[in-house]
Structure formats: C-alpha cells, structure tokens
Amino acid sequence: MGNKARVVIVGGGFGGLWAAKALANKAVDVTLVDRKNHHVFQPLLYQVATAVLSPGEIATPIRRILHYAKNIEVILGEVTGFDTDRKTVRLDNGAELTFDYLIVAAGARHAYFGHDEWEVSAPGLKTIEDAVEIRRRVLLAFELAERQAYLRGKTEDLNFVVVGGGPTGVELAGAIADIARQAMAKDFKAIDTRKARVTLFEGSDRVLGTFAKELSESAKSQLEDLGVEVRLDSFVSDVKPGKVKVGDEWIDCDVVVWATGVAASPIGRQLGVETDKAGRIFVQPDLTIPGHANIFVIGDMASIKQESGEPVPGVSPAAMQMGTATAKNILADIDGRERNIFRYVDKGTMATIGRSKAIAQVFGLKLKGWIAWMFWLFLHIFFLIGFRNRFIVLAEWFWAYLTRERSARLITGDADELRNALTFISGPEAAKVLDEVSPKKANARVST
C-alpha cells in the first residue's frame, strides 16, 4: 500500500468492472464496493426472467472475476455518501474509505415517471432478484390458470403486458410469447397456453427507436410472428394490481413487466453536482465532475454527448469503454502523461426478439432475422464473463434450441414472496381466485 494512489470504485457492473480490470496489477491500490457479491451479465437477464437460464449462469462473484488482481480489494457494502473535499466514501456501517481517485459507477434502474408505487405491480428487470420475481409471476400465472380451469372448469384468458418497446421490453415480450407457444404448451392440459395474450405497449411510434426505421419495422413484424401484439403510440398512464391504463382504457392483465424510463442511482445526487431529470450527472469530456478532476462518473449514471451531438447511449459497451478510458486517464495522471477525452466508439448494436429472430446494425450493415440472431448469439456468448459460464450457457442454449425446452422453470420463494407475487396476478376475475387461494394471501392483496 503505502504511497500508491488509492482508487475507490463504486459498483461492479460493466463500467466499474472494466475500470477495475484496466487497473489490475498496476501501481494503484483499488477498492471496489458493491451491494451485491456478483456481477450480472445484464443483457441476458431477460433469459432468467423467462426461465431459460438460471441466475448462476449469468452472474459471477466480483471477487472471482478480479481474483488475479493483487492490488484490488472487493468488499460487499452499500455506499451511503461522499465527502468530495475530504476525499472519502461513506459505507452503510459508518466506515469510511479514503480515495485519491473515485469512480462512481452505480448504474440505473427503470423509472416510473414519478410513480414509484407502480413498481410493486409492474416490476422492472435490473437485478437477479427482479428476474426471479418476474419468473415467479409469469410461471404462477400459468399455474393458477391451469388450476382454475381444472378445478372449476372455467378458462380465463391469460394476459401478459410489457410496458416499453426498448431492447428489454422487446426481448421480454418475445420470450414470454415463445414460452407460452412452445415450452409451456406441451405441459399444460386444462388450458391452452398458446392462447395467452402478450401485449407490448410503446409510447412512441416504433419499437427499438434507436435503430434504423426499417429495422424497427422488421422487429415489430418479427414480434408479431411470435404472437406478440404490439401497440405503438400507447402510453401507459396508470398501473394498479391486475390492470394498466392506456389512454382512457383500463386493460386487465395477469402479469405486468416494466421496461421503460431511466433513473440513475440516487447516490449520484450525493456528489452535489448538476444532474439531468433522470438523475444522470453531466460529466466533463474526461468523465469527471465539474470542480473535481479526481472524481469520475461513468456508465448509466453519466450524461455526455458524442461528437455527433447525440447522447452516449446507456448500453453496456458504452459503460465498458468509459471504465477502460477512466482507468487509463488515472494511470496517465500517475505517469505524468496527459489525459484523453472520452470518445464513444459505436461498434454496432443489436437486439434479439426470439429464437432465430433479431435485428442488428453492424459494420454499416442492417441485418434482420436469422443472420442477425446468429450475430447476437455469437457476441453474447463471447462476452459472457468467464469461460465456465460461456461453456454452460452454450450447452443450455444448444439444448433449448434443439428441444424448445425451458429448463429453469422454477417457482421459488418463501411464503411472503409467493404471497406477494400472487397478490399482483389478478384481473377483475382472477382477483376472485386469489380470495380463494388462501385467506392469508387475500389479506395481503393490495386494495385497488
């Protein structure tokens, strides 16, 4: 330790982790703090939510990833504040970490347009816990419908709603439709799961709005091929357990998933500098905050423009590039070299929609369908953290592709979690089922 510069990294997502990797075994002392013990490969989180992969297959302990770095200590903890003048980070237990350089990379969540109370009814998808909660609700909805149909001879429609037509919303809607039409169809006998409705609501006039218009259109028709109903120009203005309001219309649904809006980690506001409405910090060209050349904010927490005037998108390659650039600038400082300003290199973007369905913009090409999907598959396996996960995930996918099976179809959770999930699987009719499920569960139902 001694007189080496001390770097504190807050967050072990793509930004923080790539910064740490670029500082590994260099002449700095690094502490990485995260609330979780694991890094999540977020681009595949929707596959956990839809029962294709297990949590352990897309998440790896951060200290495992960085175990080769003798100069990096990883600790589990929640950062509660900063003292930018005294150069300290405060942890949940009151302990302080001092820094010469600080990298804040605590990410973002989905935003509810000021209505955080919608979250219980319409969970987002940012963490392993979110994914397991969504999986629980989706699978429970099928189970309850089957039970209802078998015991009472009544078949109710199953309605799944996804709010937001960005990559997460499109992937989720496609995967839920695929489950209902393929993997589940063979196993349920009292209901026909293929009749489940999956509706994707998007406020703007196209899905995947960051792609070229023709690709958005292709994505929409690929979604429709999978059986998803895509409703554009449809802004969700209210959410209650078992229903969403679109325009003046209340729409009944069994499960709602939220995949729109961005809210940067609230920890950013503790830095005392200007943020945009989503809580992202306006950073300088070298990703530092105004007035503090030693404090960097990167990834989804940073608001910065490309040379084109477009904002740098909130995607994992941008976060990785920011992490690496920041580490290099810190090492440049130490070596007495000049810093570089950050330049985002867009290596192409892609979005998957379902089995053999995707769109991609790479190397100036616009790809659709099978070829885009192969690109997506290859790149995602390639970037999965660690050889072991690559190996297992490849095996899982190969199996899933051959058999159309969904292997991780577990409803898990303690009594409270199950009760909570049941609480929100409820249209006006389904609410009646809930009362019957058990008095305990009915009591827990949020009154609408």
Added chain:
Amino acid sequence: MGNKARVVIVGGGFGGLWAAKALANKAVDVTLVDRKNHHVFQPLLYQVATAVLSPGEIATPIRRILHYAKNIEVILGEVTGFDTDRKTVRLDNGAELTFDYLIVAAGARHAYFGHDEWEVSAPGLKTIEDAVEIRRRVLLAFELAERQAYLRGKTEDLNFVVVGGGPTGVELAGAIADIARQAMAKDFKAIDTRKARVTLFEGSDRVLGTFAKELSESAKSQLEDLGVEVRLDSFVSDVKPGKVKVGDEWIDCDVVVWATGVAASPIGRQLGVETDKAGRIFVQPDLTIPGHANIFVIGDMASIKQESGEPVPGVSPAAMQMGTATAKNILADIDGRERNIFRYVDKGTMATIGRSKAIAQVFGLKLKGWIAWMFWLFLHIFFLIGFRNRFIVLAEWFWAYLTRERSARLITGDADELRNALTFISGPEAAKVLDEVSPKKANARVST
C-alpha cells in the same frame, strides 16, 4: 374421465412422482397436487447450499416430467385436510378433489426436538429455498469477515457448525470445508478462508450410523482430511443466534446448519390414524392405513418394518419403491388381481463426503474413498431427473472437478432476506459488526 378410478397423489417428491410414473397412461385418472411446481432431486440439494450447482440444475417442473402422461393432471396447491369417509382431499382454496384411491406422499422435514424456534437460527435442508438460504448465510459470513478484516484490520475466526452426522450433515460439513479451503481461498485477500473452522456435532458415537462401523470410521477420517472437526457423543441442547450449546458449553458460530431429526409432514395427522413420535404413520404391509384399503401413505411419511425387523429407511430409493409398489397395487385392484405386500429391496447405500471422498455398501462390498465416490457420482448422474439436467450437471461437475471452482456463488435475496440472514451470522464479537452494518439490520436482530 367418466368411470375410471380416480387417484389423487399428494406430493411430487420421489414417492409421489414414482407412483405417478407407474400410473402414467393406465386406465385411471390421476391428479397430483404439490405446493411447489417442481420436483427436487434432494440428494444433491447440499450442492446448491454450497454453491456448486444452481437450483435449476437439480429441480424440474413436475408437469414437465409427467407431460407425456395423458391421464395425469398436475396442480399447484396445498392440501389442508382429508375426509376419508367422503373420499375427498381439501385444498387451500376450499376446493375438494374426490378420489377412489389416495396416495399421501408429502415427505418430512428435519425436527428440532420440540424447539421449532431454533429453525430460524439453524435452518435445515429440504427445499430449494432452504438451500438458497444456507448458501446466502455461508457466503455472507465470508463476505462480512473479509469486510471486517479490510476495514478494521481485525480478523475474527469464522465458525461453521453442522448439527447431525447423517448423510446430509456429512455432505454439508465436507462441502463447506472444501469451499473454504479451495474455491474461496483464491478470492479473498484480507482473510485466510482456509482457517475457517467447520465442526460437525453428532449425538451418537459415530457418523453415518446406518453404515458398517468400519465405514463410519473411514467417513470420520475422510472428513478430518478435509479439515472438518468431528465431535461425536455431542448432543446440541440449545440454539441461539450465533451460538449453540453442546453439553454445558456454549459455542460461538457464524452459521449453523441443522441436519438431524425427522418430522413427517403434519398433514399426516389429518388422516386420523396412529403415528410414531416423528409423525410417521404406521402403515399396513401394503402401505395402506388401518381401516382404509384405498388410502396409501408412502415415503418419509410411512413407518414400516422390513422382514429383518429393521425399519425401512427414509431414503429416496425406498420412497421410489413404495411409489411403484402402490401404483401396481392400485392397478391390481382394478384388474381384479391380488395386491402384493411391500418389500424394500436394499440395493446398497452410499454417502459422499467430498471430492474423491465417499463410502458405499453395495453388492455386499464395503467401499471407501475414490472408488466409492466414483460409484456415487455415476449413480447420481444416472438418476438425475431428465437427460437435460444430467447433461448440464455433468458439465458443471466436470468443470468443478478440473478447476476446484464453485460456480454458483451468488448471494441473492431481497432486502428482508439479506437482513434476516445477517441477523443470524453473529457470534458475540460478530454481533458488534452487525450493529454497524446498518441500523435497520441491527433492529431486526433477534435478542438473545
């Protein structure tokens, strides 16, 4: 449906599932009810608790396993009672299932000798949720120790306690010692995880008491080779958060796992017939209950003697054999053939202790160490439900064997679950850390 005999099976464990398989596509209508949507391969649950396998790798949806059986309906639900005269099963939502034949196979949990309040401090290992809770505590204990050592420069001993020297206790103790000495050692920097103490307390004078004495002795020394301290004739008489009482001595520990005692599912008492102290029902030679030739109780819920006078052990092969035998007797009734009485065939028993460490009694042979372990490995992969799991688990094991890696090292859970887990990782010294972790968490601590 019509006038085919109606069979209701309660529970989708080894007993219920094997009964269902033997009734698949026969001239009966079958309903299988389980509280969970998945069958768990319990012999490998300890590998989920110790982060080798993911939950999805040892659990499969019951309706998936039975999807080929046109005459079997699987429903998610909790059985709350029976009316043996009216031949109905009551479900949590008040609905009733009528039966001509009833197979009760709801299994058992560990028992706390009348002290159920110990369970929160010392969880047992029977469900996926149990396994994830134990994994959470074990991994959090390492994380908290690392953090404490890094932030405060103090290193406390880590103490893991396993209560009960049966197969589950031996497997858990061996696997925790193995994690601490191998997979974790490379990743932690402020603490030396190899110094973690793992103590196995067994009330009798040997571990794995159902095996030949020389194999018990071998198992003990194989455990000691892994670094487990085995304390025989040590009866745990009290448990509080962060400590267990053995004789007159209170022993501090960070994590306690309970692996002793048997309590049959309480639903058994609703049948209104005689049970033993563990709640197991004394069944007739054909596994029916006295006075009701159409009601069978099988698996861990049944108390029955072998011809030798020894009780049929509460192991998965016995449950499977009972399931199959019961199904055959029901079909015999329908065909007008005579029933057979149940005869348990002991095909040999084995217990694993760790990597290349096991004992086995098979084909009249007594095997120890590597050869016994190969037997165990082969048989467990062979019996894992479904080809897909076999394939993935084999890949995981091969990887784990080559690299000594533990891949599923995730601490997951919502805020409540993490707080709860933290609450119990607490010796007298560690309790202080807990107060520091966050006021919320400290408030949740159970007063001792």
